[in-house]
Amino acid sequence: MAYDDLPTIDSAAALESYGVPQPAVRDKVRDRLHDLDRQWISHSPFVVLATASPDGRCDASPKGDPPGFVKVLDEHTLVVPERAGNKRFDGYHNVLTNPHVGLLFLIPGRGDTLRVNGRARLVSDGPFFDDLVVKGHRPVMALLLDVQEVFYHCAKAFMRSQLWEPATWDPTVMPRHAVIAKELVRPDSPLAELDKYYDVERYKAGLYPTS
Structure with a gap:
């Protein structure tokens, strides 16, 4: 089935005809991590890593460990450990050629989420690796992120989906x-x-x- 004849939204003006964000929403993006962001990350056991290759092939990879497994090194830097897995490394292959990534931090039961975007690189060791050990397991590598954008995303998607409501599971x-x-x-x-x-x-x- 072809969908080529559907009306297409193909310009910023056409998109903005549906509305523009309020100033508080538009201007909520920050360029560094606040203490509240550190606190959120320290309680998050799950993050989605979004990447894309230079030719536009995208990947969204889930990462999970005990809460606080992602470590904030300073207000501009955080590190995501990599555990043993299936060795596809889909997102990491993208990082090798396009360092721009996005992270979505979740806390179970919370509808709001923390989004962090920046430039990443892969490291095989570092002075912080000892802090990334979980149950005796040292990460096989880690993703080091230079933070460029930080903001909180509202709870509407979780409210609509009832994701945290056990009765819907x-x-x-x-x-x-x-x-x-x-x-x-x-x-x-x-x-x-x-x-x-x-x-x-x-x-x-x-x-x-x-x-």
């Missing part, structure tokens, strides 16, 4: 991941084998390898 609306994997990427693998591979307890055991 139903993980059974989709088949378990082993079934999805067999259908989409591993059709020749026995389902019993995939169930073992994607077993939650097996995943938990490999979260923080120390060797």
Whole structure:
């Protein structure tokens, strides 16, 4: 199905015809981290890292650890540790060629979020790596961010989605991941084998390898 004939919004003027932000919203962006931002980051166990390659291929990668796993080094710098994973490094490949990234910090139960944008680079070690150890696991690398923009995002998306409302949660609306994997990427693998591979307890055991 083609959608080429749909009316397109292709200019700033056309976009702004839907409205412009109030001055307080427009001017809320800051260029450094405040103590309140530090406090927020120290309580956040989950952040989404948004990147893009020079040719526009985008990636949004979830990062999670105990609250405060992202460390603020100073008002202009923070660091995101990388744990052992699937080694795709989708977002990090983008960072190698386009250092501009965005971070979205969540605190469970909170509707507002903290957004931090800046220029990033990957580092393999540093004096702060000891502070990034979790359960004996030292990060395999880290993303060091030079902060350029900081602001809070309102709670409307979380309110509309009822994301934090337990009554709306139903993980059974989709088949378990082993079934999805067999259908989409591993059709020749026995389902019993995939169930073992994607077993939650097996995943938990490999979260923080120390060797």
